[in-house]
Amino acid sequence: MTLSDRPAERHRQVAGLFTDRVRGTRSWDVPSPVAGWAARDVVRHLTEWCSGFLASGAGIELPHGPSVDENPVAAWQVHCDGVQAVLDDPETAHRKLTNPHIGHMPLANAIDQFYTTDVFMHTWDLSRATGQDDRLDPDFCAQLLGQMEQMEEVLRSSGQFGTRVDVPGDADTQTRLMGFIGRDPFWSGR
Structure with missing residues (x-):
């Protein structure tokens, strides 16, 4: 959608x-x-x-x-x-x-x-x-990631986002967005 x-x-x-x-x-x-x-x-x-x-x-x-x-x-x-x-x-x-x-x-x-x-x-x-x-909607993931990458320094200094989590170079946009905001895209809770 x-x-x-x-x-x-x-x-x-x-x-x-x-x-x-x-x-x-x-x-x-x-x-x-x-x-x-x-x-x-x-x-x-x-x-x-x-x-x-x-x-x-x-x-x-x-x-x-x-x-x-x-x-x-x-x-x-x-x-x-x-x-x-x-x-x-x-x-x-x-x-x-x-x-x-x-x-x-x-x-x-x-x-x-x-x-x-x-x-x-x-x-x-x-x-x-x-x-x-x-x-998540892949187009909105891409839009958010593109906007956030342009202001990464400001976002990181706000304290609202964790340290970027590295993801494979060929990762999809959702995985890259989650890594960017400091989530481990491969987190399973176990």
């Missing part, structure tokens, strides 16, 4: 795949490819940081569901639906997000660039942790 270039639709597609992986998770305490995180922590990360990002940068309060510890499936669904509602709101086209690191940018673009791409990459983490299909 080719992902849309429209923020609301791309979020719907990317979050939909992540939602499928959330619903397919049988054990929330299994380790994930992110050092020190269990599967539950992948959901916790996505639901917590985005809420703060939107509240501080655009004055948007997302709805709160149960805690990730109590019910990760419901916590994700409430959060995901809240983000989608913001993106689907016609007023979002006129709103900006302000952040000291990125300045001012259209709200939908900020959600797309920072949050939706994070959901996309963390889909691999949750899929791999829980033994589900971890294939």
Whole structure:
């Protein structure tokens, strides 16, 4: 499936795949490819940081569901639906997000660039942790990798990405993207 270039639709597609992986998770305490995180922590990360990002940068309060510890499936669904509602709101086209690191940018673009791409990459983490299909859209993998490679120094200095993991020269784009963001593309959790 080719992902849309429209923020609301791309979020719907990317979050939909992540939602499928959330619903397919049988054990929330299994380790994930992110050092020190269990599967539950992948959901916790996505639901917590985005809420703060939107509240501080655009004055948007997302709805709160149960805690990730109590019910990760419901916590994700409430959060995901809240983000989608913001993106689907016609007023979002006129709103900006302000952040000291990125300045001012259209709200939908900020959600797309920072949050939706994070959901996309963390889909691999949750899929791999829980033994589900971890294939991601190859075109979007290539797009992200190309953009990130152009600003590698900035990304590495942010502390948000681990040390690049070397992959074979003939590796596919998804494998190269995972290695770039500091994941061992061959991680199996065993």
